[in-house]
Each structure stands twice: as C-alpha cells, then as structure tokens.
Amino acid sequence: MPGTDDTNPASALYRGKGVTAWRLIADEIEADIAVLRLPPGEQLPTEAQLAARFGVNRHTVRRAIASLAERGLLKAAQGRGTFVENWPLSYPIGPRTRFSENVARERHQPGGELLRAEEIPATPVIAHALSIPAAAPVVAVSTRRFADGTPISCGIIHLPLPRFAGFAAAYRRNGAVTPALAACGVADYRRLETRIAARSASAEEAALLDLAPGRVVLAVTSINVDDNQVPIEFGNTAFAADRVELLVASDQAEFKP
Amino acid sequence: MPGTDDTNPASALYRGKGVTAWRLIADEIEADIAVLRLPPGEQLPTEAQLAARFGVNRHTVRRAIASLAERGLLKAAQGRGTFVENWPLSYPIGPRTRFSENVARERHQPGGELLRAEEIPATPVIAHALSIPAAAPVVAVSTRRFADGTPISCGIIHLPLPRFAGFAAAYRRNGAVTPALAACGVADYRRLETRIAARSASAEEAALLDLAPGRVVLAVTSINVDDNQVPIEFGNTAFAADRVELLVASDQAEFKP
DNA sequence: AAAAATTTGTGCGTATGTATT
DNA sequence: TAATACATACGCACAAATTTT
Numbered sequence A, B: 001m002p003g004t005d006d007t008n009p010a011s012a013l014y015r016g017k018g019v020t021a022w023r024l025i026a027d028e029i030e031a032d033i034a035v036l037r038l039p040p041g042e043q044l045p046t047e048a049q050l051a052a053r054f055g056v057n058r059h060t061v062r063r064a065i066a067s068l069a070e071r072g073l074l075k076a077a078q079g080r081g082t083f084v085e086n087w088p089l090s091y092p093i094g095p096r097t098r099f100s101e102n103v104a105r106e107r108h109q110p111g112g113e114l115l116r117a118e119e120i121p122a123t124p125v126i127a128h129a130l131s132i133p134a135a136a137p138v139v140a141v142s143t144r145r146f147a148d149g150t151p152i153s154c155g156i157i158h159l160p161l162p163r164f165a166g167f168a169a170a171y172r173r174n175g176a177v178t179p180a181l182a183a184c185g186v187a188d189y190r191r192l193e194t195r196i197a198a199r200s201a202s203a204e205e206a207a208l209l210d211l212a213p214g215r216v217v218l219a220v221t222s223i224n225v226d227d228n229q230v231p232i233e234f235g236n237t238a239f240a241a242d243r244v245e246l247l248v249a250s251d252q253a254e255f256k257p
Numbered sequence C: 001a002a003a004a005a006t007t008t009g010t011g012c013g014t015a016t017g018t019a020t021t
Numbered sequence D: 001t002a003a004t005a006c007a008t009a010c011g012c013a014c015a016a017a018t019t020t021t
Helices: A021-034 A047-054 A058-070 A099-105 A124-130 A167-174 A177-183 A203-209 B009-014 B021-034 B047-054 B058-070 B099-105 B124-130 B167-174 B177-183 B203-209
Strands: A074-077 A081-084 A089-092 A110-121 A137-147 A150-160 A189-200 A216-226 A231-240 A244-249 B074-077 B081-084 B089-092 B110-121 B137-147 B150-160 B189-200 B216-226 B231-240 B244-249
Touching: A021 A047, A021 A058, A021 B124, A047 A058, A058 A074, A089 A099, A099 A110, A099 A137, A099 A177, A110 A167, A124 A150, A124 A216, A124 A231, A124 B021, A137 A167, A150 A203, A167 A177, A177 A231, A189 A231, A189 B216, A203 A231, A216 A244, A216 B189, A231 A244, B021 B047, B021 B058, B047 B058, B058 B074, B089 B099, B099 B110, B099 B137, B099 B177, B110 B167, B124 B150, B124 B216, B124 B231, B137 B167, B150 B203, B167 B177, B177 B231, B189 B231, B203 B231, B216 B244, B231 B244
Parallel strands: A089 A244, B089 B244
Antiparallel strands: A074 A081, A110 A137, A137 A150, A150 A231, A189 A216, A189 B244, A216 A231, A244 B189, B074 B081, B110 B137, B137 B150, B150 B231, B189 B216, B216 B231
C-alpha cells in the first residue's frame, strides 16, 4: 500500500488500507459529479489549479482524473481542459420496451426517421426469428432514432409480408413504431427477447450516429410478438454506447422520471 | 454511403429490391453457418475458390464476406484465411442471474478466481447502490470468471461490512458467488437491476481477459438484494464482448440447452 | 495570419513506504 | 535482516493541441 504523508492535507482524512491521495481526490470529484455540483458538460479546474487546491503534485491529480476518465465520468481534451461527461440516457428493457416512451420518460424529445424501406426475402436468421419460411417476403425498414435531435440509434427492423405492407408508410408519417404497428392492426405487442452485444461501429453506423470512427455501439437484436405470441418484428439496432445505457430492472413496475 | 455504379452488381445495395449477387452469397454462407455445416472456427474456402464456385468475381465474394464479418459471423485474417467466428456465450439476465448457472446452462465449465480483496470506504456511487452511508466500510472483491478456462469477465463486487466480512475467504474457497453468500447467511438473493454499457477495454481489463488492445467490453453494473430487499452486493463487471452476448428474455421461465 | 498563452500529454529522475522473497 | 519489486508521490522539462491575443 502507498505511503502516507501526514503533512499532506488531502491524505489526512482516512488512513485505511488502499486509501491514497489520488483515490481521495477521485472520490471527492466523483461526489461533486454525483451531487451535480459538477454538472454534465462542466469544465473542471485545470490540473494545476486542482493540484494547488488539494496540495498535491499535478501527477497525483492526473492519476485521479485518469481513474475517473476510465470509468467514463470525465473526459480530458488536450489543450482544452477536462470535462464532466454527459450522463447516458437510461434505456429500460423489458416486456414493454418502446423507444419513444423510454426517451420521453427521461424528459427528452423522441424522434424517428425512416431511411429506407425495401421488400426482401428473409435471410435464415430473419426467417427463424419471425417463425416464417426461409426466403419468405419481409419488409426491411432502416431507421434512425433521436433524443432531442441527437442520434441515439440506427438499425433495421424486419416485418413479415403481406401483413405489414403498410408499415413503412405509416412509420414515415409517425416517426415511431407503436403507431405504425397500430396502423397495421396491432393494438398491442410485447418484447419477447433482447440480445445485447457490443462492437465497434461500422462506417455506416458511425456516419449515421455522428460517432468518431472506432467508437463502440451496443448491438441489440430484438423480437416483438403480438397478443397471440406471433412474432411481428425482428429488429437489429445499434445504440451509440456513449449516449445510452441499457437498464434491465427486475422490478418492472415503474420508473419515475 | 458509396457511389452507385449501375454496371456493378454489388453496388445495387442501396437501391431497388436488394436481391444482389453478394447478398445471395452472403445468405448462403450464413445459412451454412446457421445449420453448422460451417462450424465455429472452420476455415472458409479461399476467396478465389468461392468466386469460382459461385461464378462471380472475387470482389463480389469479398463484399459478401465483409457483410458477414461486420455482423461478427466471419473473421478474415490477411494471409491466413477467413474463419467462422465462435458463437458467443449467451448470458441470460433476469431476476435470478447467476454466473455459474448461466455458463453451465450452455454446457461449459464455469470458474471463478479471486484476484484481490480489500476493505475500503464506500465511494458515493457504491454507498448509494448499497443504501449505506457514504464512506461506510465495504469489502471490494476483484474477480475473474471463466468458461472452459477462457476468461469471460472480470470486475469488482462490493459488499457491506461487517455483514460480509467472511465473503472473500468463502469466495476464494468456492470460486463462485452464490455459495460464498450462503456462507455469510444469505440463503437466496435476487437481481434488482442491471445496467449495461459498452466501451473499449482498459489496459487492465485487456490483460485480464486476454483481449487485443482496443477490443470492446460490455460494462455491466448490477445490484443484488436479499430476501428482505436489502442490497447486499454491488457489482461492476466487464464482459469480453467477443465471447458473450447478454440475453434479456421476457419469458423468464426456462432456457433449454 | 501569426504569435502567444493556456492546458493536457509524456518522459525522466528521485524518494519513500509497503509487500514479498 | 537484507534484498527486491512495486506502487505512490514529487519536481522539472518539454511536446502537442487548443484557444486567445
């Protein structure tokens, strides 16, 4: 364990195992972020100022910042400063997962955009997910979704034909899945399963989501079923991992805003 | 988006019905993978051989391979060949999430390793997650978990003291959380919430998980509670995204092997 | 447009306390 | 006890990126 210099004010608090100066500084900054005394987007004092305030060397402050940056709470930019990262949008996943509701719950303005729609024969995995014969016709709808104008996710959803022949047009009008499904006679639907993987964004995804190349996305595949347990939608969505975290709550009752 | 050259069959991707040569080839390979005619790890024929078999130019085969590689089904290695990727371990998340059960369900041998255990004062987020006062003592247990000997995840779990003073020793003996909690008098526990983010692996995570630098991890934070809804464990786990996918099933009843 | 100032990033050397051998 | 390895912390200097003058 590290050395403890009793003359150092920052190290005078606790003296347990593993309590080092840089850890104390990191905890203090973390607490400031947690209490919103350092709100998202806020610029921290410079490393030199923090070092002076805590009475330590600049390297020690840098060690604390590095620890918080690794956990995604801070982001240091050479020449500009160090900033508090935005809290990710919390996106609950459960039996009644709906994009627009999830975004609105966090007091953001949801939006959806239809990029492309085409009829294609189902590939093997699409056919399996929708429980239809291989190469049966489906409509593939490419979408991009927003919260307050910033892109959150993009992806392709597949729906069987001819039942959902009118889906694309309805989605284009509404910019949301639920009303578009309603236009096709689906009063209610349920999320059957959600698979979550992670990978680097493809070039197309990076362009659509306005991500720096190499940033990572949460790759989510989902199956929705209607009231009769018939699969109606197979989706393949990439969420910008910088802006969203997925939340699986076992208490599926309510999420207060 | 790429340019559109009508004389090039592969460039019809972004227009029309989407039934292009490379798509047909990709579907065929995908189907072979789906029915295990191309098992995980298998090497594909060379691009030249595939081009000859399908009667297309090698560029067309490359377009199909690129599409499947982007979805993680294939991996092309310059100079070596193209290989079928291993199917990721499917890791169900729900009210009764347990690592060892999840791994055993997929017919793999689970394992756990205690890397380090120390008593520390709770940071603000730990204290909030466990519903204890700030800076209250907790035990932080660093673990690494395996399936069939290959590392799957690493992370730190935090448990309040003095209730779980014996946890670390019990975990070291058993290599699993559930029996270690039982040793502390917790007969049963429930997953309260799970937050899923994604990011690049840190240097330490890359080393522990045997990942190439820059590969991505699923960063999962979880809270488990005992029968009285008292938080007993706050975990912060990084899953190697190459080797595991998280599965949220609304029908939480059963998963057949 | 160019120069200066500011801020983070990197490297080296030194010293000290902790843990292991 | 001694030797060794390691993590922490300090001090100085300079490089690289950005903003301001």
